[in-house]
Amino acid sequence: MVGKVYIAPGNGGTDDVAENIPIGVNEYEKLAAFAAEKHITLTVVGPENPLAGGIVDVFQARGLRIWGPTKAAAQIESSKAFSKTLMQEESIPTAEFQIFSEYEGAREYVHEKGAPIVIKIDGLVFGKGAYVCMTMAEAEAALKEIMLDRVHGNEPKVVIEEYLDGQEISIHALADGKTAILFPTSQDHKTIGENDKGKMTGGMGVIAPIAWVSPETLADIDARIVKPTLAGLEKRGASLVGMLYPGLKMTTKGPKVLEFNARFGCPEAEVYMRLLKSDAFDMFNACIDGTLSSFNLEWNKGFAVSIILASEGYPDEYKKGMPIAGIADAHTVESVVVFHAGTKKTDGALVTDGGRVLSVSAMGDTLKQALDRAYEGIEKIQFEGKYYRRDIGAKALI
DSSP: OOOOOEESSOOTTGGGTSEEOOOOTTOHHHHHHHHHHTTOSOEEOOSHHHHHHTHHHHHHHTTOOEESOOHHHHHHHHOHHHHHHHHHHTTOOBOOEEEESSHHHHHHHHHHHOSSEEEEESSOOTTOOEEEESSHHHHHHHHIIIIIIOTTSOOSOEEEEEOOOSEEEEOOEEEESSOEEEOOOBEEOOEEEGGGEEEEOSOSEEEESOTTSOHHHHHHHIIIIIHHHHHHHHHTTOOOEEEEEEEEEEETTEEEEEEEESSOOTTHHHHHHHHBOSOHHHHHHHHHHTOGGGOOOOBOSSEEEEEEEEETTTTSOOOOOOBOBOHHHHTTSTTOEEEESSEEEETTEEEEOSSEEEEEEEEESSHHHHHHHHHHHHHTOBOTTEEOOSOTTHHHHO
């Protein structure tokens, strides 16, 4: 039974359901001291940066219960080079690739392979580090941005890989280091523009489950991707406790891994929290206790969707501080729940405070019903520069 919830640092919506604590997500020692002082029985880590930085190791060293992978295991996300090398060594299906730290070598390889080609920043850049280059001019520009101009503030290290055909899906596997339980499949819409055009983002909308992914295909993904990845991490002394999230391309040659994440995706987390029937507190504790093999994870029937409302200009420059109205009206639409992301309260008024501002979720007996409800909710929310994709889930309805 959960009696009290604290969220650090929180946003303009979390203080409606919990107590916001003004400690940054990367202030590990302060967070651990707070957890000890308040006798907190479980800490759940959401974002990738503190995981990559070792927040779990800090808490564990103090004997504090925390859900999420250690710094060593989080390398599966924090370093593309690490994850691609692991996949190569463990025979996990993925795109052909090479790793480069020098611009000239990377440029020569791109010209050798030709377009289309994919160029990825090695480290973490909030979902914006993959450049899908359909022409050589795009590939040249990407290499210049990443390796010479360093527009993301990154190290000049890239993974260059072959372009894969097929639709993309998200797999989430709850893991206790030994056992994994796969969640229902979901599909994110990564680009800012409709019809999958434009720059990559942290995700503009998601649907779940994906009707065309069969139980047999999911079992194959578990056997050929999830289990070997967890075994490979364990072999390297980096057992993963938390969430393993492979983003896959469903190619004509079968599922192949595009990348790994070591936490919930966003906006995937929103649809999973809507579909989840089991108690999340019990689920997280089963991971930490290593008892997933006997844990019964239950799901609600139907479909869930979540659509991002972004600030105009995202994923590049955008304004902050725009007043937000209509969330209460959106909640009058059947099954709609609005999740906050880039929001804050200024003098009691809710305003925008990020690129991805809100995530409007809905459920339905059918995917179309869920989508219709979410879009109805979206129409009731207003802020200057509101932008969203109008084609979320469209391919799955055809």
